Amino acid sequence: MSARPALTRDRIVEAAVTVADRGGLGAVSMRSVGREVGAEAMSLYHHLRGKEELLDALADWAFSRIRLPRPDQPWRVAMRTRAASARAVLFAHPWALGLLESRRHPGPALLHHHDAVIGCLRDAGFPVRLAAHAYSVLDAYVYGFVLTELNLPMEAGEDAQEFAEGLALAAEDYPHLVEMMTEQISGGTYDYADEFDYGLDLVLDGLEERLSATARVDG
Structure with a gap:
């Protein structure tokens, strides 16, 4: 009989993803994840302080799957690519919808993701306030679209x-x-599903117009 793989934080998080994919976020507990990974629930506490830290790690896991803007991409291409990637991740893992922006102790993947998106917009000339508005409206559109798509x-x-x-x-x-x-x-x-690209273009068109207006005022 082959030896069971060592229990690690990554294995625990992957097991939690499996539990959440199967039964939703409400099915995730230290006990259920322990069963999934083949260990007693108490063993998980050597790697995580408890369920809240596990949920933090799940949010981080989801953000790590969403494609980040590349430095060589125009902002509009980068935002479109990121939006499509976020939609794919959230559609595949619906439990993440209510988790992504809810954590008081965000992990490094989540923070890096936010920083990279804001950085892309700022590098493209978005003032801080407009970059914040852009991030908010893009995520609201993607999250809302996926929620509707999942519940048709x-x-x-x-x-x-x-x-x-x-x-x-x-x-x-x-x-x-x-x-x-x-x-x-x-x-x-x-x-x-075909509505996604059309609606996203409406959002991006509006942001592009606001960016151009800002540039005219500054100029």
């Missing part, structure tokens, strides 16, 4: 047209809603 009411294998037909809405009662659904969804090609 379609059944497995059901497309948007089938869902709309099942609602059987009367045009005389909901004329604008029926008009939009007819134009957007009919034909079976509509996919809500």
Whole structure:
């Protein structure tokens, strides 16, 4: 029989990710993670002070998976790439949605991520206040989109047209809603996921306009 791998902080965090992926954040406890890693819960306390530190580590784990801006990227490309990466990570690990910005003791990956995003915007000429606004609105858009995407009411294998037909809405009662659904969804090609890039462009266009206005005022 092969020896069990040594218990480490990284193994504990990976086990916590597995537990959270399977049962949500509410399923994560020192006991459940101990079972996942094949150790008594008390053994985990040699590596983590308790559940709150474990949650800090989970938030850090999630941030470490989101792609950082590269120094050679224009700010708009960097923000688009980061937003797409964040969406992918959060869709794959929905438990992270309520965790990313909730920690009073953020880890190094989380802090480095924030610093890199702010640095990218500042290097592009964003004043501090506008950089803060940009970061906030981009994250609000990504987090909100993923939350909606995860909770769409379609059944497995059901497309948007089938869902709309099942609602059987009367045009005389909901004329604008029926008009939009007819134009957007009919034909079976509509996919809500396609809205992400369009909405992100709206946000980035607005930020670009604000940045240009700031430059004109400063100039």
